[in-house]
Amino acid sequence: MTVLICPVRKGDSNEELRYAIRSWETNLILETGLQLWTVGYCPTWLNPDRHIEGNAYESMPHAVFDNVFTAAVVADDEGEDEVVFMNDDFFCLDPVGELLPVKRDVSLRSQLSTFPHGVGTWWPRSLLATLDYLAEQGFEDPDSFELHRPLVANPRVMAEVLGAWVDSAGYHLEDIDTVPQWRTAYGVMGKVEAYPARDAKLSAKQRGVGTPWVSTSDQSWRVYSASIRKRFQKPSRWEIQE
Numbered sequence: 001m002t003v004l005i006c007p008v009r010k011g012d013s014n015e016e017l018r019y020a021i022r023s024w025e026t027n028l029i030l031e032t033g034l035q036l037w038t039v040g041y042c043p044t045w046l047n048p049d050r051h052i053e054g055n056a057y058e059s060m061p062h063a064v065f066d067n068v069f070t071a072a073v074v075a076d077d078e079g080e081d082e083v084v085f086m087n088d089d090f091f092c093l094d095p096v097g098e099l100l101p102v103k104r105d106v107s108l109r110s111q112l113s114t115f116p117h118g119v120g121t122w123w124p125r126s127l128l129a130t131l132d133y134l135a136e137q138g139f140e141d142p143d144s145f146e147l148h149r150p151l152v153a154n155p156r157v158m159a160e161v162l163g164a165w166v167d168s169a170g171y172h173l174e175d176i177d178t179v180p181q182w183r184t185a186y187g188v189m190g191k192v193e194a195y196p197a198r199d200a201k202l203s204a205k206q207r208g209v210g211t212p213w214v215s216t217s218d219q220s221w222r223v224y225s226a227s228i229r230k231r232f233q234k235p236s237r238w239e240i241q242e
Contacts, residue, residue, distance in 0.1 A: 002032045002099075004037065004084050004086050006086040006088055007054070007071070007085075008038045008041045008043070008088055009040065009060070009063075011043070012043045014088060017043070017046075018046075019091065020087075023232050025236040026232060027094060027096055029096065030098070037049060038052070039053075040052075044240070046240065048238055052070060061126060064182075065182055068182050071085075072156075072158035073159045076159055080155055081155075090148065090150065090215050092213060093212050094212040095212075101151075101187075101192055102145075102195050103143045103192075103194040103195070103196055103197070104143070104146055107141055108130065108134070111146065112124060112127045125178045129179075130185060133165060133168070134188050145183040145188070145192070145194070146199075154190065157186065158186050162186070200214050202214050203220055204222070
């Protein structure tokens with residue numbers, strides 16, 4: 001079975017997650033079949049194949065990092081040699097028969113240079129922290145794996161990479177001001193061979209829906225939710241029917 005691991009924020013009101021899962025069941029046509037694991041919070045309307053408690057931190061970046069770390073350790077302990085990390089707002093709009101390793105079509109340094117106002121917010125600060133850490137490890141111009149697409153990963157390697165970063169910081173996770181970008185840390189430190197791809201994030205101003213993968217924000221979900229709901233009206237097998 002292909003194990004899909006999805007970090008989930010607190011709260012039962014999560015329609016993006018509901019329709020993302022429906023899209024995975026409908027269009028991820030993998031020979032092995034699918035298992036759904038959630039880590040963090042499990043909504044009352046959802047019955048995944050496995051749930052791992054998480055969301056140990058109030059800060060979203062810290063919680064997600066720790067959720068991925070925790071899930072990787074659990075998956076490795078249970079003998080999984082490959083899993084797929086998802087987001088709760090990834091939608092698969094057309095049939096997909098294989099999940100390929102992908103990376104961003106620009107380097108991490110180039111991606112960071114696109115922020116005209118520097119690193120004032122958490123996202124570019126995190127990119128910079130990742131770049132600095134990878135440079136210390138000997139990767140002067142690393143690739144970026146920051147894509148809103150599924151990440152195929154070896155859970156043992158993921159756990160080792162994220163654990164090494166926390167250990168190197170010399171702090172408990174809650175004391176770290178900025179966590180690194182776990183996708184890029186894994187992709188570079190794990191020496192993953194991947195295909196360059198464009199990001200799948202939709203903006204609120206965009207027109208039309210891409211294919212096969214798209215991802216929404218709170219703003220763009222308002223624009224595209226009607227179209228996505230219309231595509232995936234049938235509840236998934238993991239939804240609890242009232």
